[in-house]
Amino acid sequence: MQPAPAHLAEYDRSEDLPLLRAIRQIERRGPAPGIAAFFDPASSTVSYLVSDPDTRRAAIIDSVLDYDVASITTATASADGIARHAEAAGLEIDWHLETHIHADHLTAADHLKHRLGGRIGAGSGVVPVQRDFAAIFGLEGASAPRETDFDRLFADGEEFAIGNLPALVLHVPGHTPADVAYLIGDRLFVGDTLFMPDYGTARADFPRGDARQLYRSIRRLLSLPGATRLHLCHDYKAPGRDDYRWECTIAEQRAANIHVRDGMSEDDFVTLRETRDTTLALPALFYPSIQVNIRGGKLPEREPDGRRFLKLPLNAAGARRSWREP
Ligand SMILES: N[C@@H](CCC(=O)N[C@@H](CS)C(=O)NCC(=O)O)C(=O)O
Numbered sequence: 001m002q003p004a005p006a007h008l009a010e011y012d013r014s015e016d017l018p019l020l021r022a023i024r025q026i027e028r029r030g031p032a033p034g035i036a037a038f039f040d041p042a043s044s045t046v047s048y049l050v051s052d053p054d055t056r057r058a059a060i061i062d063s064v065l066d067y068d069v070a071s072i073t074t075a076t077a078s079a080d081g082i083a084r085h086a087e088a089a090g091l092e093i094d095w096h097l098e099t100h101i102h103a104d105h106l107t108a109a110d111h112l113k114h115r116l117g118g119r120i121g122a123g124s125g126v127v128p129v130q131r132d133f134a135a136i137f138g139l140e141g142a143s144a145p146r147e148t149d150f151d152r153l154f155a156d157g158e159e160f161a162i163g164n165l166p167a168l169v170l171h172v173p174g175h176t177p178a179d180v181a182y183l184i185g186d187r188l189f190v191g192d193t194l195f196m197p198d199y200g201t202a203r204a205d206f207p208r209g210d211a212r213q214l215y216r217s218i219r220r221l222l223s224l225p226g227a228t229r230l231h232l233c234h235d236y237k238a239p240g241r242d243d244y245r246w247e248c249t250i251a252e253q254r255a256a257n258i259h260v261r262d263g264m265s266e267d268d269f270v271t272l273r274e275t276r277d278t279t280l281a282l283p284a285l286f287y288p289s290i291q292v293n294i295r296g297g298k299l300p301e302r303e304p305d306g307r308r309f310l311k312l313p314l315n316a317a318g319a320r321r322s323w324r325e326p
């Protein structure tokens with residue numbers, strides 16, 4: 001038996017074939033993907049346009065549909081900015097990829113699919129999230145979420161392509177059961193797992209969120225080669241930092257992440273994470289976001305008179321921790 005490479009020393013990947021394939025994909029050093037990042041200050045979300053320089057095929061990751069709480073209106077200015085960028089660069093969009101069912105902003109995947117073509121992809125953990133929230137919102141009949149609201153639900157380790165760029169999906173549950181990271185070429189789009197080292201990690205208190213599972217998902221990602229570049233889904237700045245950042249490396253996370261750097265145990269993390277989570281309010285757009293995002297970004301069905309309504313489950317939030325599994 002060959003000794004384990006140093007970067008794998010702590011995570012037992014002997015049974016983890018998807019991870020081994022990810023490492024091979026990173027080490028293959030194919031053509032670098034083109035990456036443009038778009039930051040939405042309202043939700044602190046980073047959307048990405050990732051393209052294959054050879055074929056001009058591309059994917060949009062975690063797009064944002066603008067939403068104004070006071071006027072209850074959606075707008076497509078942010079998403080259309082990404083679309084114009086893609087069109088000006090001569091890119092054909094094959095995929096609208098979601099890293100999870102976002103709870104803090106509405107996805108523009110459905111809008112962009114209609115504008116640009118392409119298919120909506122997410123992790124297969126979306127299905128239990130759809131089921132949970134269909135019950136919470138009382139969504140039935142035509143308004144019930146379906147697996148087919150997504151064009152493809154990826155299994156852990158599933159591979160696909162963006163032009164000639166290889167892409168691989170890693171399930172990283174913990175923030176929610178549906179979280180995935182997308183490895184595209186040698187770049188890793190981590191969704192809501194790791195944030196910048198000085199901010200830490202994603203919360204784990206949403207329905208079926210699990211801090212212990214999040215720690216394991218993150219240590220799995222951190223066992224990838226140290227030079228691997230990570231692209232984050234959010235940045236909220238951090239105490240002492242006044243600019244937004246959304247890119248770093250595995251080695252930087254392992255050296256400095258305030259929640260999961262090397263040497264911090266699973267129990268340390270769970271205590272830290274769960275303590276912080278008791279201090280966090282639900283995101284301002286939790287209810288509108290989830291309701292739209294479990295259907296891949298489709299807005300609620302129109303009433304006979306053409307109007308659309310979102311639902312609000314009255315008095316459900318007061319007991320938010322009771323959403324956890326018993
Ligand atoms: N104040 C923000 C909350 C954002 C939030 O809860 N973000 C999630 C990701 S969806 C998170 O993991 N935050 C981690 C933390 O603050 O520790 C809002 O209202 O949208």
Ligand SMILES: [Fe+2]
Nearest residue numbers: 102103104192
């Ligand atoms: Fe999130």
